[in-house]
Amino acid sequence: MSRSKIVIAIDGPAASGKSSTAAWVARELGFQHLDSGMLYRAETGRRLGIADLRSPEVTANVSAVAQIPSVRAAVNAELRRIAETENVVVDGRDIGSVVFPDAQLKIFLVADPWERARRRLHQKLGRAVLDAEIADETRRLVERDASDATNTLQARDAVLIDTTYLTQEEQVQRIVSLAQEC
Numbered sequence: 001m002s003r004s005k006i007v008i009a010i011d012g013p014a015a016s017g018k019s020s021t022a023a024w025v026a027r028e029l030g031f032q033h034l035d036s037g038m039l040y041r042a043e044t045g046r047r048l049g050i051a052d053l054r055s056p057e058v059t060a061n062v063s064a065v066a067q068i069p070s071v072r073a074a075v076n077a078e079l080r081r082i083a084e085t086e087n088v089v090v091d092g093r094d095i096g097s098v099v100f101p102d103a104q105l106k107i108f109l110v111a112d113p114w115e116r117a118r119r120r121l122h123q124k125l126g127r128a129v130l131d132a133e134i135a136d137e138t139r140r141l142v143e144r145d146a147s148d149a150t151n152t153l154q155a156r157d158a159v160l161i162d163t164t165y166l167t168q169e170e171q172v173q174r175i176v177s178l179a180q181e182c
Protein backbone atom coordinates (compact mmCIF):
# COMPACT_ATOMS: atom_id res chain seq x y z
CA MET A 1 0.00 0.00 0.00
CA SER A 2 1.40 3.44 -0.82
CA ARG A 3 1.60 6.16 1.80
CA SER A 4 -0.87 9.05 1.90
CA LYS A 5 1.67 11.38 3.53
CA ILE A 6 5.07 12.09 1.97
CA VAL A 7 8.31 10.87 3.56
CA ILE A 8 11.73 12.07 2.42
CA ALA A 9 14.47 9.97 4.03
CA ILE A 10 17.98 11.42 4.35
CA ASP A 11 20.58 8.95 5.64
CA GLY A 12 24.35 9.01 5.93
CA PRO A 13 27.31 8.69 8.30
CA ALA A 14 28.24 10.97 11.22
CA ALA A 15 28.51 14.68 10.39
CA SER A 16 27.59 14.18 6.74
CA GLY A 17 25.28 17.20 7.00
CA LYS A 18 22.04 15.22 7.28
CA SER A 19 20.33 17.22 10.01
CA SER A 20 21.04 20.71 8.74
CA THR A 21 20.20 19.65 5.18
CA ALA A 22 17.00 17.92 6.29
CA ALA A 23 15.93 21.00 8.28
CA TRP A 24 16.51 23.27 5.27
CA VAL A 25 14.74 20.92 2.81
CA ALA A 26 11.79 20.68 5.22
CA ARG A 27 11.56 24.48 5.42
CA GLU A 28 11.62 24.79 1.62
CA LEU A 29 8.84 22.23 1.20
CA GLY A 30 6.76 23.15 4.25
CA PHE A 31 7.27 19.69 5.73
CA GLN A 32 8.09 18.74 9.33
CA HIS A 33 11.73 17.80 10.08
CA LEU A 34 12.32 14.73 12.25
CA ASP A 35 15.91 14.24 13.48
CA SER A 36 16.13 10.60 14.54
CA GLY A 37 19.69 11.05 15.89
CA MET A 38 18.34 13.55 18.41
CA LEU A 39 15.89 10.92 19.68
CA TYR A 40 18.82 8.52 20.25
CA ARG A 41 20.78 11.35 21.88
CA ALA A 42 17.78 12.19 24.10
CA GLU A 43 17.55 8.60 25.34
CA THR A 44 21.33 8.56 25.93
CA GLY A 45 21.17 11.87 27.81
CA ARG A 46 18.31 10.56 29.95
CA ARG A 47 20.28 7.43 30.89
CA LEU A 48 23.42 9.42 31.72
CA GLY A 49 21.58 12.28 33.45
CA ILE A 50 23.10 14.84 31.06
CA ALA A 51 21.06 17.71 29.59
CA ASP A 52 23.38 18.84 26.72
CA LEU A 53 22.57 16.32 23.99
CA ARG A 54 25.50 17.41 21.79
CA SER A 55 28.04 17.05 24.63
CA PRO A 56 31.11 14.80 24.07
CA GLU A 57 29.78 12.38 26.75
CA VAL A 58 26.47 11.87 24.95
CA THR A 59 28.24 11.60 21.57
CA ALA A 60 30.67 9.00 22.95
CA ASN A 61 27.83 6.84 24.35
CA VAL A 62 25.04 7.24 21.82
CA SER A 63 26.16 4.44 19.48
CA ALA A 64 25.93 1.87 22.31
CA VAL A 65 22.48 3.05 23.37
CA ALA A 66 21.34 3.02 19.72
CA GLN A 67 22.28 -0.71 19.52
CA ILE A 68 19.59 -1.64 22.07
CA PRO A 69 16.67 -3.22 20.17
CA SER A 70 13.96 -1.81 22.49
CA VAL A 71 15.41 1.72 22.05
CA ARG A 72 15.39 1.36 18.25
CA ALA A 73 11.83 0.04 18.32
CA ALA A 74 10.64 3.00 20.42
CA VAL A 75 12.37 5.57 18.18
CA ASN A 76 11.01 3.96 15.02
CA ALA A 77 7.47 3.80 16.43
CA GLU A 78 7.60 7.51 17.31
CA LEU A 79 8.83 8.47 13.81
CA ARG A 80 6.15 6.35 12.11
CA ARG A 81 3.42 7.75 14.38
CA ILE A 82 4.23 11.35 13.37
CA ALA A 83 4.54 10.43 9.66
CA GLU A 84 0.99 9.09 9.65
CA THR A 85 -0.41 12.62 9.84
CA GLU A 86 2.43 14.90 8.60
CA ASN A 87 4.59 15.22 5.49
CA VAL A 88 8.10 14.73 6.87
CA VAL A 89 11.80 14.92 6.10
CA VAL A 90 13.48 12.38 8.38
CA ASP A 91 17.24 12.10 8.82
CA GLY A 92 19.24 9.23 10.28
CA ARG A 93 21.07 6.10 9.26
CA ASP A 94 18.42 3.49 8.50
CA ILE A 95 15.44 5.69 7.65
CA GLY A 96 15.10 4.74 3.95
CA SER A 97 16.04 1.10 4.50
CA VAL A 98 14.33 0.07 7.77
CA VAL A 99 12.04 2.75 9.16
CA PHE A 100 10.36 3.94 5.95
CA PRO A 101 11.16 1.46 3.15
CA ASP A 102 8.17 2.96 1.27
CA ALA A 103 9.47 6.58 1.45
CA GLN A 104 8.80 8.48 -1.79
CA LEU A 105 12.37 9.86 -1.90
CA LYS A 106 15.52 8.42 -0.33
CA ILE A 107 18.84 10.23 -0.19
CA PHE A 108 22.15 8.90 1.11
CA LEU A 109 24.66 11.67 1.85
CA VAL A 110 28.38 10.93 1.96
CA ALA A 111 31.45 13.15 2.26
CA ASP A 112 35.15 12.69 2.77
CA PRO A 113 35.85 12.09 6.53
CA TRP A 114 38.35 14.95 6.79
CA GLU A 115 35.82 17.39 5.29
CA ARG A 116 33.07 16.09 7.59
CA ALA A 117 35.35 16.65 10.60
CA ARG A 118 36.30 20.15 9.41
CA ARG A 119 32.65 21.15 8.96
CA ARG A 120 31.58 19.72 12.32
CA LEU A 121 34.36 21.61 14.16
CA HIS A 122 33.75 24.83 12.26
CA GLN A 123 30.04 24.60 13.14
CA LYS A 124 30.86 23.93 16.81
CA LEU A 125 33.69 26.45 17.28
CA GLY A 126 32.67 29.15 14.80
CA ARG A 127 36.26 29.77 13.72
CA ALA A 128 38.92 28.39 11.39
CA VAL A 129 40.21 25.09 12.71
CA LEU A 130 43.74 23.72 12.95
CA ASP A 131 44.80 20.60 11.05
CA ALA A 132 45.66 18.86 14.36
CA GLU A 133 42.11 19.50 15.62
CA ILE A 134 40.64 18.17 12.36
CA ALA A 135 42.83 15.06 12.61
CA ASP A 136 41.51 14.31 16.15
CA GLU A 137 37.90 14.88 15.11
CA THR A 138 38.37 12.69 11.99
CA ARG A 139 39.54 9.84 14.23
CA ARG A 140 36.48 10.20 16.50
CA LEU A 141 34.10 10.32 13.49
CA VAL A 142 35.64 7.26 11.86
CA GLU A 143 35.40 5.37 15.17
CA ARG A 144 31.72 6.30 15.51
CA ASP A 145 31.07 5.28 11.87
CA ALA A 146 32.53 1.87 12.75
CA SER A 147 30.30 1.50 15.87
CA ASP A 148 27.27 2.57 13.83
CA ALA A 149 28.09 0.40 10.81
CA THR A 150 25.49 -2.31 11.52
CA ASN A 151 22.72 0.28 11.75
CA THR A 152 23.86 2.41 8.79
CA LEU A 153 22.07 0.87 5.86
CA GLN A 154 21.87 2.48 2.45
CA ALA A 155 18.57 1.65 0.77
CA ARG A 156 19.05 0.12 -2.70
CA ASP A 157 16.83 2.79 -4.24
CA ALA A 158 18.52 5.74 -2.46
CA VAL A 159 20.08 8.56 -4.48
CA LEU A 160 23.73 8.87 -3.42
CA ILE A 161 24.98 12.46 -3.08
CA ASP A 162 28.65 13.13 -2.31
CA THR A 163 28.71 16.55 -0.64
CA THR A 164 32.50 16.90 -0.32
CA TYR A 165 32.62 19.58 -3.01
CA LEU A 166 29.06 20.91 -2.72
CA THR A 167 27.87 23.89 -0.73
CA GLN A 168 24.99 23.25 1.60
CA GLU A 169 22.72 25.32 -0.62
CA GLU A 170 23.65 23.18 -3.65
CA GLN A 171 22.88 19.94 -1.84
CA VAL A 172 19.57 21.32 -0.56
CA GLN A 173 18.55 22.47 -4.05
CA ARG A 174 19.43 19.08 -5.51
CA ILE A 175 17.18 17.31 -2.98
CA VAL A 176 14.35 19.83 -3.35
CA SER A 177 14.46 19.32 -7.17
CA LEU A 178 14.31 15.55 -6.74
CA ALA A 179 11.37 15.97 -4.33
CA GLN A 180 9.52 18.11 -6.87
CA GLU A 181 9.92 15.35 -9.48
CA CYS A 182 8.24 12.78 -7.21
Ligand code: CDP
Pocket residue numbers: 013014015016019036037038040041062063064066091092093094095144148151
Ligand atom coordinates in the same frame (compact mmCIF):
# COMPACT_ATOMS: atom_id res chain seq x y z
O1 CDP B 1 24.77 14.42 13.71
P1 CDP B 1 25.60 13.17 13.85
O2 CDP B 1 25.81 12.52 12.53
O3 CDP B 1 26.81 13.37 14.67
O4 CDP B 1 24.81 12.11 14.68
P2 CDP B 1 23.27 12.01 14.93
O5 CDP B 1 22.53 12.03 13.63
O6 CDP B 1 22.89 13.03 15.97
O7 CDP B 1 23.12 10.55 15.52
C1 CDP B 1 23.66 10.23 16.78
C2 CDP B 1 23.75 8.70 16.90
O8 CDP B 1 22.45 8.13 16.90
C3 CDP B 1 24.52 7.98 15.82
O9 CDP B 1 25.92 7.99 16.04
C4 CDP B 1 23.92 6.57 15.88
O10 CDP B 1 24.53 5.83 16.90
C5 CDP B 1 22.48 6.84 16.30
N1 CDP B 1 21.52 6.77 15.20
C6 CDP B 1 21.09 5.53 14.77
O11 CDP B 1 21.56 4.50 15.25
N2 CDP B 1 20.11 5.43 13.82
C7 CDP B 1 19.57 6.53 13.29
N3 CDP B 1 18.58 6.42 12.39
C8 CDP B 1 20.02 7.81 13.69
C9 CDP B 1 21.02 7.90 14.65
